[in-house]
Amino acid sequence: MALMKQLFTTTEQLNRSFAANICRLLRAGIEENGRASLVVSGGRTPAALFTALSNANVEWDKVDISLADERWVDNSDDASNEKMLRAKLLINNAASANFIPLKTQHANAEDAVQECTANLQNIHTPFDVVILGMGEDGHTASLFPCSEQISDGLDMESGNAYIAVKPTTAPNQRMSLTLPAILNSKQIFLHLTGEGKKTVLDTVLSGSDEQAMPIRAVINNAEVKLMWAP
Numbered sequence: 001m002a003l004m005k006q007l008f009t010t011t012e013q014l015n016r017s018f019a020a021n022i023c024r025l026l027r028a029g030i031e032e033n034g035r036a037s038l039v040v041s042g043g044r045t046p047a048a049l050f051t052a053l054s055n056a057n058v059e060w061d062k063v064d065i066s067l068a069d070e071r072w073v074d075n076s077d078d079a080s081n082e083k084m085l086r087a088k089l090l091i092n093n094a095a096s097a098n099f100i101p102l103k104t105q106h107a108n109a110e111d112a113v114q115e116c117t118a119n120l121q122n123i124h125t126p127f128d129v130v131i132l133g134m135g136e137d138g139h140t141a142s143l144f145p146c147s148e149q150i151s152d153g154l155d156m157e158s159g160n161a162y163i164a165v166k167p168t169t170a171p172n173q174r175m176s177l178t179l180p181a182i183l184n185s186k187q188i189f190l191h192l193t194g195e196g197k198k199t200v201l202d203t204v205l206s207g208s209d210e211q212a213m214p215i216r217a218v219i220n221n222a223e224v225k226l227m228w229a230p
């Protein structure tokens with residue numbers, strides 16, 4: 001549908017405004033439904049935003065937090081998105097939030113899809129806020145263009161909220177929200193920093209093949225708010 005762009009001069013300004021924006025939406029969700037849901041991405045980009053958010057004045061005990069995707073490693077591994085979240089977001093005021101992890105005890109991500117789907121019943125949907133990142137190849141969450149699973153992940157009729165993905169250009173099996181699950185959100189943000197990501201985004205916006213750059217499928221089907229700083 002559309003990409004609304006908010007461009008900032010510094011990451012500090014971006015994080016301040018972004019955190020305030022997210023808190024406003026969470027408070028509105030709590031006001032409306034008694035609880036609110038926040039789905040975040042891992043990777044490197046959001047760490048400073050998470051620290052700002054963790055100090056915010058929100059009724060965090062009424063907020064459910066989960067991940068858009070997870071790398072299938074132990075949650076003590078440095079590659080674990082859960083590990084990053086526990087260190088940067090689920091602290092300070094936000095320590096009282098209800099965290100719903102994706103990583104289970106299953107050795108293979110595909111065996112865990114059912115459990116992740118069952119756990120999703122405990123999160124208020126549509127999600128109040130979803131924060132997506134984007135890789136250099138145009139993947140978002142763990143919907144990787146290189147993977148065999150990409151058409152299933154983007155299938156709007158699949159009826160599946162999660163998909164196990166085996167990227168061929170990145171390490172680790174992944175668990176990812178599917179496109180229809182991502183779109184079941186009141187507000188989707190695309191959080192990018194750096195000139196390199198802006199150049200990738202220009203390529204995203206100048207083409208139409210969704211499987212080649214899966215973030216296109218989100219932008220084409222939702223009002224996405226871009227939050228960018230150099």
Ligand SMILES: O=C(O)[C@H](O)[C@@H](O)[C@H](O)[C@H](O)COP(=O)(O)O
Nearest residue numbers: 041042043044045133134135141
């Ligand atoms: O677990 C993951 O890898 C992500 O959730 C992924 O979709 C991430 O958002 C992008 O790859 C951008 O990652 P960076 O922020 O590290 O550039």
